Amino acid sequence: MNIPAEIKNLIEERQIAFSNTEKQVPLKGGFISANDYILTDALIALSLGKNVLLKGPTGSGKTKLAETLSNIFKQPMHSINCSVDMDAEALLGFKTIGQENGKNTIEFVPGPVIKAMNQGHLLYIDEINMAKPETLPILNSVLDYRRMVFNPFTGTVEKAINHFGVIAAINEGYIGTVPLNEALKNRFVVIEVPYVQGNTLKEVLSNESILKDNTKIEKFVMLSEDLITQVRNGQIPEEAASIRALIDTCDLATYMPPLRAVQRGIADKLEEEREKAAVMNIAQTLFV
Numbered sequence: 001m002n003i004p005a006e007i008k009n010l011i012e013e014r015q016i017a018f019s020n021t022e023k024q025v026p027l028k029g030g031f032i033s034a035n036d037y038i039l040t041d042a043l044i045a046l047s048l049g050k051n052v053l054l055k056g057p058t059g060s061g062k063t064k065l066a067e068t069l070s071n072i073f074k075q076p077m078h079s080i081n082c083s084v085d086m087d088a089e090a091l092l093g094f095k096t097i098g099q100e101n102g103k104n105t106i107e108f109v110p111g112p113v114i115k116a117m118n119q120g121h122l123l124y125i126d127e128i129n130m131a132k133p134e135t136l137p138i139l140n141s142v143l144d145y146r147r148m149v150f151n152p153f154t155g156t157v158e159k160a161i162n163h164f165g166v167i168a169a170i171n172e173g174y175i176g177t178v179p180l181n182e183a184l185k186n187r188f189v190v191i192e193v194p195y196v197q198g199n200t201l202k203e204v205l206s207n208e209s210i211l212k213d214n215t216k217i218e219k220f221v222m223l224s225e226d227l228i229t230q231v232r233n234g235q236i237p238e239e240a241a242s243i244r245a246l247i248d249t250c251d252l253a254t255y256m257p258p259l260r261a262v263q264r265g266i267a268d269k270l271e272e273e274r275e276k277a278a279v280m281n282i283a284q285t286l287f288v
C-alpha cells in the first residue's frame with residue numbers, strides 16, 4: 001500500500017491511542033482491494049477526519065472494508081443497521097428504569113452514535129438509504145465540523161472526542177431504498193466499492209470459502225465475470241453477481257455438483273424464471 005508519510009503518522013497516532021482497547025474487542029479484517037486506491041483512499045479520508053460513504057452493490061465487501069479499516073486503526077467500531085422503522089432511540093439511545101440505593105431511577109442507555117462519539121470510536125451506518133428521510137437529519141450536526149448532537153432524552157449536548165469517525169454504506173437503487181438527502185450526502189467523501197474480479201476475486205474466494213479445488217475456484221471466477229456481463233446487459237438483477245452469494249455457492253460446491261450449488265446459491269433466489277434460466281445457462285457452459 002502506498003500511503004503518504006503524514007497519513008501513516010496519523011494512522012499510528014490512532015493505533016497508539018487505541019492500543020489498550022484492542023485487547024478487549026476482537027477486530028476483524030480481510031478486505032482485499034480491487035484496485036490500489038479503495039483501501040488507501042478510505043484510510044486517507046478517515047485520517048483527515050472525513051466521513052466516508054461506501055457505495056456499491058450488495059455483497060461487494062462494504063462491511064468487510066469497514067471492519068478492515070477499524071482493524072488497521074485498532075479503533076473499535078459501533079454499527080447501526082438502518083431500516084424504515086429506525087428512530088432517534090436506535091441512534092442515540094433510550095431511557096430505562098434502574099435501581100440506585102433501593103430507589104427507582106431513570107437511566108439513559110447510550111446508543112451507537114453516542115457511544116462512538118464519547119469514546120472517539122468509529123461509527124458504521126449500514127444501508128443508510130434504508131432509513132426514513134426524516135430520521136437522518138438528527139445526524140447532520142454529528143457529521144459536520146460541529147461533531148456534536150443534542151440528546152433529547154437527557155437534554156444534554158454530546159460532543160465527539162478526538163478520532164471519532166463515521167463510515168456509512170449505501171446500495172444505490174436497491175428496492176426499498178430512498179435517494180440520500182443532498183444535505184447528508186454533502187457531508188461525505190464517496191468511495192465506490194465494486195464487485196472484485198479476476199485474480200482479486202480468486203484471492204477472496206480462496207480466503208473466504210471452504211472450497212480448496214483450484215480448478216473449480218477458477219471456474220467460479222469465470223462464472224462471476226459472465227454474470228457481471230449479464231447484469232450490465234440488464235438480463236439479470238445485480239444481486240445475482242453478489243460475492244457473498246458466490247462464496248456460499250463455492251462452499252456448497254465442496255460437497256455437491258457445482259451446477260446444483262449455483263442453482264441453490266444464486267439462481268433460485270431470483271424472481272423470474274427467465275433470470276434463473278439465464279444464470280443456469282451460463283453455469284452450464286462452465287460446469288458439466
Ligand SMILES: Nc1ncnc2c1ncn2[C@@H]1O[C@H](COP(=O)(O)OP(=O)(O)O)[C@@H](O)[C@H]1O
Nearest residue numbers: 030031032058059060061062063064196243244
Ligand atoms: N474485496 C473483498 N475482500 C474480502 N472479502 C470480500 C470482498 N468482497 C466481498 N467479500 C466477501 O463477500 C462477503 C460479503 O461481503 P460484505 O462486506 O458483507 O458485503 P456488503 O457489506 O457490501 O453487502 C463477505 O464474506 C466478504 O468477506
Ligand SMILES: [Mg+2]
Nearest residue numbers: 062063126169
Ligand atoms: Mg454489509
